[in-house]
Amino acid sequence: MVNKVGHGFDVHPLVKGRKCIIGAVEIDHTLGLDGHSDADVLIHAIADAFLGALGKGDIGHFFSDKDPKNKGLDSRVILMRIQEMMSEMKFKVSNVDATIICEQPKISPHIFKMQKNIASLLKCDSNQINIKATTTEKLGYLGREEGIAAHAICLIESL
Numbered sequence: 001m002v003n004k005v006g007h008g009f010d011v012h013p014l015v016k017g018r019k020c021i022i023g024a025v026e027i028d029h030t031l032g033l034d035g036h037s038d039a040d041v042l043i044h045a046i047a048d049a050f051l052g053a054l055g056k057g058d059i060g061h062f063f064s065d066k067d068p069k070n071k072g073l074d075s076r077v078i079l080m081r082i083q084e085m086m087s088e089m090k091f092k093v094s095n096v097d098a099t100i101i102c103e104q105p106k107i108s109p110h111i112f113k114m115q116k117n118i119a120s121l122l123k124c125d126s127n128q129i130n131i132k133a134t135t136t137e138k139l140g141y142l143g144r145e146e147g148i149a150a151h152a153i154c155l156i157e158s159l
Contacts, residue, residue, distance in 0.1 A: 002158040003094065004055075008048030011142075011149040012039040020105060022148070023114025023131065024076050024121070029105040033148060036065035040075035042100055042131070045150035046118065047075075049096070050082050053156045054089060079121040091156040093124040098152035100133045103145050107133035 014020075018032025023042040033039035047059045056062075063070050063078055086092065096118070100107050111131045119126040136143040 004053040004091070004156050006049040006051065006053030006154050006156070008045040008050075008052060008058075008152045008154075009149070010041045010044035010048065011147050012041045012044075013147045014145060021075070022100060022107070022150075023110065024117035025110045025113050027105050027110055031145075036070060037063070037073035037078070038075050041148050042098060042114065042150045042152070043075040043079050043118070043121075045152040046096055046098060046154065047078050047082050049152040049154040050086060050156065053154055054086060054091065056085070076117075076121055079118070083122050086156060087123075090159045092159055093122050093128055094155040094157045095128045095130070096122075096152060096154045097130045098132070098150060100131065100148065100150045101136060101142050102133070102148040103135050103138065103143060107131075 012033040012035045014031040015034040018034055020027045020029040020032040021038050021040045033041060051058055059078060114131050115126045115129045119129045141147055142149055
């Protein structure tokens with residue numbers, strides 16, 4: 001059996017007029033995340049973690065923001081395609097540990113649904129997906145509520 005670890009990070013600015021989608025959950029908030037796709041910061045960080053573990057670079061390589069067909073792309077598609085790639089390479093999810101960093105909106109009421117959504121996309125059990133949230137105690141651009149960031153680490157194992 002071969003185990004591989006990957007780390008991912010993503011950040012998106014908060015703006016008016018966009019939906020706030022995190023972990024494939026639409027969160028009611030006055031601001032939304034801006035990006036070429038739906039800007040799901042959590043899924044993007046998780047996707048990059050898996051691509052790192054697979055030695056395949058990052059999501060920009062596969063889902064470029066320069067490609068008009070990716071405009072408004074549902075990030076669930078990104079994670080499903082990466083799961084397919086993982087399966088083709090004969091790997092499966094061992095676990096994911098992720099942290100969302102923001103002052104607002106409050107993340108804790110949505111964590112269970114995020115875990116279920118991500119587990120479903122990755123074809124694993126929700127107990128293999130751990131999501132946490134923290135703030136920066138009002139420090140920096142995240143503390144000023146200018147954006148939301150996420151870190152993720154994953155472990156994959158060969159089939």
